[in-house]
Amino acid sequence: xxxxxxxxxxxxxxxxxxxxDVVFANGARGSGVLILAILAGVAAFLIxxxxxxxxxxxxxxxxxxxxxxNVREEPAFGVAALAFGTILAAAIALLVATPVxxxxxxxxxxxxxxxxxxxxxxxxxxxxxxxxxxxGLWGIGWLVGQLGPFYLLLERYLGWIPLFAGxxxxxxxxxLTVGLVLAVMILPIITAMTRDVFQxxxxxxxxxxxxxxxxxxxxxxxxxxxxGRPGIIGGAMLGLxxxxxxxxxxxxxxxxSLVVSWALLQSGNQTIAAHIALQYPEATGYGVSALIAAxxxxxxxxxxxxxxxxxxxxxxxxxx
Amino acid sequence: xxxxIDVSGLHVYYGDFLAVEDVSMTIEPRSVTAFIGSSGCGxxxxxxxxxxMHEVTPGARxxxxxxxxxxxxxxxxxxxxxxxxxxxxxFQRPNPFPTMSxxxxxxxxxxLNNQRMxxxxxxxxxxxxxxxxxxxxxxxxxxxxxxxGLSGGQQQxxxxxxxxxxxxxxxxxDEPCSALDPISTLAIEDLISQLKxxxxxxxxxxxxxxxxxxxxxxxFFNLAGTGKPGKLIEMGETNKIFTKPDKKETENYITGRFG
Numbered sequence: 153x154x155x156x157x158x159x160x161x162x163x164x165x166x167x168x169x170x171x172x173d174v175v176f177a178n179g180a181r182g183s184g185v186l187i188l189a190i191l192a193g194v195a196a197f198l199i200x201x202x203x204x205x206x207x208x209x210x211x212x213x214x215x216x217x218x219x220x221x222n223v224r225e226e227p228a229f230g231v232a233a234l235a236f237g238t239i240l241a242a243a244i245a246l247l248v249a250t251p252v253x254x255x256x257x258x259x260x261x262x263x264x265x266x267x268x269x270x271x272x273x274x275x276x277x278x279x280x281x282x283x284x285x286x287x288g289l290w291g292i293g294w295l296v297g298q299l300g301p302f303y304l305l306l307e308r309y310l311g312w313i314p315l316f317a318g319x320x321x322x323x324x325x326x327x328l329t330v331g332l333v334l335a336v337m338i339l340p341i342i343t344a345m346t347r348d349v350f351q352x353x354x355x356x357x358x359x360x361x362x363x364x365x366x367x368x369x370x371x372x373x374x375x376x377x378x379x380g381r382p383g384i385i386g387g388a389m390l391g392l393x394x395x396x397x398x399x400x401x402x403x404x405x406x407x408x409s410l411v412v413s414w415a416l417l418q419s420g421n422q423t424i425a426a427h428i429a430l431q432y433p434e435a436t437g438y439g440v441s442a443l444i445a446a447x448x449x450x451x452x453x454x455x456x457x458x459x460x461x462x463x464x465x466x467x468x469x470x471x472x
Numbered sequence: 473x474x475x476x477i478d479v480s481g482l483h484v485y486y487g488d489f490l491a492v493e494d495v496s497m498t499i500e501p502r503s504v505t506a507f508i509g510s511s512g513c514g515x516x517x518x519x520x521x522x523x524x525m526h527e528v529t530p531g532a533r534x535x536x537x538x539x540x541x542x543x544x545x546x547x548x549x550x551x552x553x554x555x556x557x558x559x560x561x562x563f564q565r566p567n568p569f570p571t572m573s574x575x576x577x578x579x580x581x582x583x584l585n586n587q588r589m590x591x592x593x594x595x596x597x598x599x600x601x602x603x604x605x606x607x608x609x610x611x612x613x614x615x616x617x618x619x620x621g622l623s624g625g626q627q628q629x630x631x632x633x634x635x636x637x638x639x640x641x642x643x644x645x646d647e648p649c650s651a652l653d654p655i656s657t658l659a660i661e662d663l664i665s666q667l668k669x670x671x672x673x674x675x676x677x678x679x680x681x682x683x684x685x686x687x688x689x690x691x692f693f694n695l696a697g698t699g700k701p702g703k704l705i706e707m708g709e710t711n712k713i714f715t716k717p718d719k720k721e722t723e724n725y726i727t728g729r730f731g
Binding site: 366 | 523525528530553554556557558560561563565567568569570571572580581584585631634635638
């Protein structure tokens with residue numbers, strides 16, 4: 153190889169690190185690290201602060217339902233009822249909201265006349281922005297009163313299912329009411345997410361189905377729903393996250409008791425978030441630390457739920 | 473099972489806009505008819521009216537008559553869904569369902585008519601359709617793999633297999649090779665020649681050599697002028713259209729002296 157005199161031949165200048173690129177790259181990297189640091193920080197805080205009460209706890213934290221933590225010695229408390237109530241309320245909300253949300257999204261994207269679709273989409277986005285305390289007020293001020301006769305019917309005809317066993321709460325402030333309010337609350341989020349993915353279904357796939365002689369519903373089943381599946385799951389998880397953590401609406405509606413009960417029409421049960429909010433002002437002794445332990449459980453539940461959802465979505469990745 | 477298409481006085485509109493004007497033609501069964509013409513001259517639009525796919529576009533409508541043998545496919549009592557089961561379509565870009573396996577892609581249309589098809593019959597139909605599309609040997613060991621994992625040419629043949637699995641009378645192809653390389657194109661052209669034994673085939677193409685190679689009859693479309701609707705200029709035996717067309721316009725287009 154011959155060397156050339158650099159003074160006579162023009163050379164391509166060495167790549168120089170441009171300021172804008174450097175700033176942007178580091179800014180982006182910093183944000184990425186920050187979110188991990190925050191997550192780790194929250195986890196460390198929850199574990200650190202709950203250690204006191206958990207090590208002093210005389211009862212089994214995971215199987216006990218009672219909450220005798222506001223003492224200076226020998227606290228006895230557990231999250232069994234709270235965790236159960238949290239998951240139950242969120243599950244009801246999700247089961248009710250997801251099918252309805254898919255229906256609304258399909259209607260907006262594939263059935264509604266264009267102008268109505270635009271209005272509906274706008275309304276859905278607005279609903280998603282309403283603070284939960286407003287939903288709580290609506291639930292306690294109106295919905296609770298309306299559901300009474302419906303609950304009596306449920307008990308009369310479906311009372312043999314443990315879920316709907318009587319006696320029906322006279323106040324209507326039950327787990328089912330909470331679940332329904334939460335469902336209304338998460339409905340817009342799930343709808344907005346699913347609507348977005350339905351709108352992204354390529355025209356080529358829809359036409360492929362139609363050209364095979366699919367009706368509109370068959371086209372939706374063949375091309376739209378499978379394509380939108382990850383988005384539906386993503387939306388549902390977003391909604392589930394909100395339902396799991398919802399505090400205000402639950403605290404306002406439910407008349408709580410720390411029991412593990414499947415009877416949705418009776419008063420009872422409680423969720424972690426509402427329990428923390430209601431107990432925190434009065435917590436003494438080991439109380440605060442115990443509530444933070446409950447918070448840690450909520451944190452773990454949300455993480456697990458999201459991991460499961462990711463797994464479900466990723467399992468069929470090559471088919472999407 | 474191959475059927476004749478008879479179009480008379482067909483106008484195609486998008487809203488108030490007249491896209492294709494006054495087309496009349498007869499498409500013979502067991503033959504390949506090619507539509508040629510410059511971009512935007514309405515040949516794809518017209519093709520899509522033959523199985524009522526253009527209705528999918530909001531505001532699209534037609535005036536005139538399209539007969540499939542002795543049935544008017546635009547008669548008020550006719551269900552467009554039924555028309556499309558009788559007249560299959562293959563699109564410009566291969567569009568297998570990405571969420572389905574090769575097997576499920578092939579059977580997708582047939583399942584619409586027959587939800588509870590016994591496994592043995594389904595297997596048999598999948599094999600027959602894939603063989604019909606010259607794809608069987610390439611995919612028989614990976615029928616459960618995603619259809620989107622195939623090469624572009626294989627995907628297009630998969631789409632053809634999917635279309636013929638419904639056992640239509642007519643197969644419409646909208647520039648089926650324009651997204652493919654020359655070798656895949658050749659494979660599709662061979663396939664078209666085989667398929668015409670059983671189907672009425674209509675193919676839109678931008679490639680005049682392709683029209684000359686595969687078709688028995690060629691129809692030339694052109695715009696009546698800038699901003700004017702597309703029209704059928706001339707239709708005749710491919711040989712004649714490419715050697716001594718009746719119209720000057722056709723000759724200009726064929727010889728590349730197109731203005």
